[in-house]
Amino acid sequence: xxxxxxxxxxxxxxxxxxxxxxxxxxxxxxxxxxxxxxxxxxxxxxxxxxxxxxxxxxxxxxxxxxxxxxxxxxxxxxxxxxxxxxxxxxxxxxxxxxxxxxxxxxxxxxxxxxxxxxxxxxxxxxxxxxxxxxxxxxxxxxxxxxxxxxxxxxxxxxxxxxxxxxxxxxxxxxxxxxxxxxxxxxxxxxxxxxxxxxxxxxxxxxxxxxxxxxxxxxxxxxxxxxxxxxxxxxxxxxxxxxxxxxxxxxxxxxxxxxxxxxxxxxxxxxxxxxxxxxxxxxxxxxxxxxxxxxxxxxxxxxxxxxxxxxxxxxxxxxxxxxxxxxxxxxxxxxxxxxxxxxxxxxxxxxxxxxxxxxxxxxxxxxxxxxxxxxxxxxx
Amino acid sequence: xxxxxxxxxxxxxxxxxxxxxxxxxxxxxxxxxxxxxxxxxxxxxxxxxxxxxxxxxxxxxxxxxxxxxxxxxxxxxxxxxxxxxxxxxxxxxxxxxxxxxxxxxxxxxxxxxxxxxxxxxxxxxxxxxxxxxxxxxxxxxxxxxxxxxxxxxxxxxxxxxxxxxxxxxxxxxxxxxxxxxxxxxxxxxxxxxxxxxxxxxxxxxxxxxxxxxxxxxxxxxxxxxxxxxxxxxxxxxxxxxxxxxxxxxxxxxxxxxxxxxxxxxxxxxxxxxxxxxxxxxxxxxxxxxxxxxxxxxxxxxxxxxxxxxxxxxxxxxxxxxxxxxxxxxxxxxxxxxxxxxxxxxxxxxxxxxxxxxxxxxxxxxxxxxxxxxxxxxxxxxxxxxxxxxxx
Numbered sequence: 001x002x003x004x005x006x007x008x009x010x011x012x013x014x015x016x017x018x019x020x021x022x023x024x025x026x027x028x029x030x031x032x033x034x035x036x037x038x039x040x041x042x043x044x045x046x047x048x049x050x051x052x053x054x055x056x057x058x059x060x061x062x063x064x065x066x067x068x069x070x071x072x073x074x075x076x077x078x079x080x081x082x083x084x085x086x087x088x089x090x091x092x093x094x095x096x097x098x099x100x101x102x103x104x105x106x107x108x109x110x111x112x113x114x115x116x117x118x119x120x121x122x123x124x125x126x127x128x129x130x131x132x133x134x135x136x137x138x139x140x141x142x143x144x145x146x147x148x149x150x151x152x153x154x155x156x157x158x159x160x161x162x163x164x165x166x167x168x169x170x171x172x173x174x175x176x177x178x179x180x181x182x183x184x185x186x187x188x189x190x191x192x193x194x195x196x197x198x199x200x201x202x203x204x205x206x207x208x209x210x211x212x213x214x215x216x217x218x219x220x221x222x223x224x225x226x227x228x229x230x231x232x233x234x235x236x237x238x239x240x241x242x243x244x245x246x247x248x249x250x251x252x253x254x255x256x257x258x259x260x261x262x263x264x265x266x267x268x269x270x271x272x273x274x275x276x277x278x279x280x281x282x283x284x285x286x287x288x289x290x291x292x293x294x295x296x297x298x299x300x301x302x303x304x305x306x307x308x309x310x311x312x313x314x315x316x317x318x319x320x321x322x323x324x325x326x327x328x329x330x331x332x333x334x335x336x337x338x339x340x341x342x343x344x345x346x347x348x349x350x351x352x353x354x355x356x357x358x359x360x361x362x363x364x365x366x367x368x369x370x371x372x373x374x375x376x377x378x379x
Numbered sequence: 380x381x382x383x384x385x386x387x388x389x390x391x392x393x394x395x396x397x398x399x400x401x402x403x404x405x406x407x408x409x410x411x412x413x414x415x416x417x418x419x420x421x422x423x424x425x426x427x428x429x430x431x432x433x434x435x436x437x438x439x440x441x442x443x444x445x446x447x448x449x450x451x452x453x454x455x456x457x458x459x460x461x462x463x464x465x466x467x468x469x470x471x472x473x474x475x476x477x478x479x480x481x482x483x484x485x486x487x488x489x490x491x492x493x494x495x496x497x498x499x500x501x502x503x504x505x506x507x508x509x510x511x512x513x514x515x516x517x518x519x520x521x522x523x524x525x526x527x528x529x530x531x532x533x534x535x536x537x538x539x540x541x542x543x544x545x546x547x548x549x550x551x552x553x554x555x556x557x558x559x560x561x562x563x564x565x566x567x568x569x570x571x572x573x574x575x576x577x578x579x580x581x582x583x584x585x586x587x588x589x590x591x592x593x594x595x596x597x598x599x600x601x602x603x604x605x606x607x608x609x610x611x612x613x614x615x616x617x618x619x620x621x622x623x624x625x626x627x628x629x630x631x632x633x634x635x636x637x638x639x640x641x642x643x644x645x646x647x648x649x650x651x652x653x654x655x656x657x658x659x660x661x662x663x664x665x666x667x668x669x670x671x672x673x674x675x676x677x678x679x680x681x682x683x684x685x686x687x688x689x690x691x692x693x694x695x696x697x698x699x700x701x702x703x704x705x706x707x708x709x710x711x712x713x714x715x716x717x718x719x720x721x722x723x724x725x726x727x728x729x730x731x732x733x734x735x736x737x738x739x740x741x742x743x744x745x746x747x748x749x750x751x752x753x754x755x756x757x758x759x760x761x762x763x764x765x766x767x768x769x770x
Contacts, residue, residue, distance in 0.1 A: 001381060001382065001388075002380060002381045002382075002695075003380065003695055003696075004380065281765035282758075288764055288768045290713070292706070293686065293689050293709075296382075296685065297688060300684075307383075318680070318685075322684075367674070370677035370678065373680060373681060374673035378641065378645055378648070378676070
C-alpha cells in the first residue's frame with residue numbers, strides 16, 4: 001500500500017501546476033465570460049506534452065496511466081474547469097482506440113493525438129438517447145470497404161473542434177445494444193457538421209455541440225472491434241473516464257476551497273477575520289474532510305483502471321458520484337463563505353459553483369452511477 | 380500509488396474476520412441485551428494474540444502496525460461493536476502510550492502482560508468537569524517521597540472494572556493547564572482504587588463504562604509515564620492513534636449495516652409482496668421501480684468506501700512514522716458521521732422490523748452514536764482539522 005504519487009508524477013504535476021498558475025488561471029474568468037473555446041490553452045497543453053499524458057510511450061505518449069491523467073485534470077480544474085476538459089476529453093476520445101483498437105489502429109490514430117496535432121471527442125449521446133444509450137438512432141451502413149453514417153449526436157463535448165471523433169452507431173438496428181458499433185472519424189476524410197453549440201450554465205468555454213452526420217463515409221479500417229461491440233466499448237470507456245470526471249470535480253472543489261480560505265483570513269467583520277469564527281471554521285473542516293475523502297476515492301478508482309481490476313466499474317462510479325456531489329456542496333458553501341461577494345462574477349467561486357454542476361450530470365448522471373453501484377451490490 | 384492492502388495484511392484481516400464472526404458475532408445481541416462483558420470474545424482475541432497487535436514481538440506482541448490495528452478493530456466491530464471497543468481501548472490508548480513513552484523497564488514490566496491479555500488496559504483522562512477541555516483536569520498527584528498520592532474521580536472510563544491497568548492523567552502542577560499534567564500507570568488492585576458508578580448507556584452495552592475513583596492512591600515514581608508535566612503530550616499522542624481505532628470501529632459497524640441492508644433488499648426482491656396487496660400494486664414491474672432502496676444502498680456503500688480510504692490513509696501515515704494528526708481527525712470525523720448515517724439508513728430500509736430490540740438494525744444505530752462523541756467529539760475533530768487547515 002502506498003498513497004504517494006511517484007517522483008515522476010510529482011514532477012509532471014509541478015510542471016502542470018506552474019503552467020496553470022502562469023497561463024491558465026489568468027484566463028479563466030474571461031474564458032467563462034466570453035464562452036469561447038480557449039484555443040491558446042489547447043496549444044499550450046499540446047506544446048508542453050500535457051495532451052500526451054493519456055498515451056503510453058509506444059503510441060507517442062508519456063504515460064497512459066489513469067492516476068497521472070487524473071492528477072493532471074485535477075491540477076488544471078483547480079483554476080479552470082473548461083481547460084481541464086481539454087485533457088479530460090483527449091483521454092475520453094482516445095480510450096476507445098486504446099481499449100478496443102487493433103495494434104495498427106493504435107499506431108496510426110494515437111500519435112497525432114499524443115502530439116496534440118489533433119484533439120479527440122466522443123460521440124455517444126443523442127436527443128432521445130441519454131442515460132439509455134442503447135436507444136440510439138444513428139445508423140452506419142456498410143458498402144464494401146466503408147460505412148456510411150447518418151444521424152445526429154447531442155451534447156458532444158469538443159465535437160465541433162475535434163480532429164478525431166469516436167462515433168457510436170447502429171449497424172444492426174434490430175439487435176438493440178448488440179447492434180451498436182464504434183467508428184473513428186478523422187475530420188479531413190470523414191467530415192461531419194456541427195451546426196449548433198449550446199449555451200450553458202457552466203464549463204462555458206468548452207464547446208458542447210450538436211453533431212450532424214449526413215452520409216459521412218468512414219473506412220471499415222476505422223471500425224473499432226467487431227460489429228456489434230460498440231456498446232461494450234462505450235461502457236468500458238466510461239469505466240476509465242469516470243475517475244477523470246471525479247478528478248475534475250475534485251479540482252474545482254479545491255480551487256474554490258483555496259480561494260474561500262484565503263478570503264476568510266482577510267475578510268474582517270466584528271473586528272476580526274471571519275476565519276476566526278467557529279461557524280466558519282467548522283465549514284472549512286467539513287469541506288477539507290470531504291475533499292480528502294473524495295480524493296482517495298478518485299485515486300482508488302484510477303489505480304483500479306491502471307490495474308484493470310475486477311471491481312473497476314463499481315469503484316469508478318463511486319468516485320464519480322462522491323466527488324461530484326462533494327464538489328457541488330463544497331462550491332456552494334464557498335459561495336456562502338464569500339457572502340454577497342461570492343455571488344458576483346468579480347470573484348471566481350460562483351463560476352466554480354456553476355462549473356461543478358455538470359460533473360453531477362455528464363459521463364453518466366449520478367442517478368446512473370447509483371444504478372451501476374446498486375447493481376454491483378445486489379443480485 | 381497502490382491503494383490495495385498488502386497480501387499479508389489481507390491475510391491477517393481474513394484471520395481476524397474468521398475469529399470475530401465465529402466468536403464475537405454470536406454474542407453481539409446477547410451482550411447488548413444483558414449488558415454483559417463479552418468475556419468469551421475477549422479471551423479468544425487474547426489467545427489469538429490480538430490484544431498485542433501493536434506491541435513488538437520482543438514484548439510478547441504481534442509487532443504489527445497501525446494499519447493492521449485498524450483492520451483488527453474493523454473486523455471485531457463488524458461482528459460486535461462492544462467487543463471492538465474493549466479491544467480498541469485496550470490496544471491503543473490503554474497500551475500504546477507505554478510503548479511510545481515508557482522506559483525500557485516499564486515496557487518489560489507491563490507490555491507482555493497487556494499483550495497476553497493477563498491485564499486489560501484502560502485510559503483515564505476524562506473527568507466530570509473536564510471533557511473536551513482535557514487540560515483543565517482536577518485529579519491531583521501529590522509527590523510524597525518515592526511516590527505520588529493520587530486523588531480524584533475519572534468518568535466515562537471504558538473497560539471499567541475489567542481493566543488490570545489504568546493509565547491515569549493527574550495534575551502534578553505547578554501549571555494549572557496542560558503543562559501541569561502527568562501520566563501514571565495505576566494497577567487496578569492498588570489500595571484506594573475503586574470503581575464508582577457503572578453507567579447504563581444507550582448502546583455499546585457489552586462494554587462497561589463508568590467512574591474510576593482514586594482515594595489516596597499511592598503510586599511509586601517508577602509508575603510515572605514520561606517526565607512530570609508531559610502527561611498532556613502523552614494523552615494527545617495516544618488520542619491521535621486512538622482516533623484511527625475508532626475509525627476502524629466505525630467502518631466495521633457501517634459495513635455490518637450495509638451487509639444486512641443488502642441482504643434485506645435482496646430478499647425483498649426475491650419474495651414479492653402478497654398478491655393484491657397495496658405494496659404489490661405500488662411496485663413497478665422492473666428494477667426501476669425499486670430505485671428508492673437501490674439508491675440508498677448505493678449511497679451507503681459509496682460513503683463507506685470513501686471513509687475506509689481516509690482511515691487507511693491515516694493508519695498508513697502513522698505506520699510510516701509521518702505526521703497524521705489531521706488525517707486521523709478527518710478519518711474519525713468522516714468515518715463516524717458516515718456510519719451514523721449508514722446505520723440510520725439501514726434501519727430505515729428495514730422499516731418497523733428494524734426497530735425491534737434484538738435486531739441488528741436498531742443496535743447499530745445505538746452503537747454508532749457513541750463513536751461521534753468519544754475519543755474527541757466530532758466537534759473537537761473539526762477544531763483540530765480547522766486549526767491545521769488554517770495554519
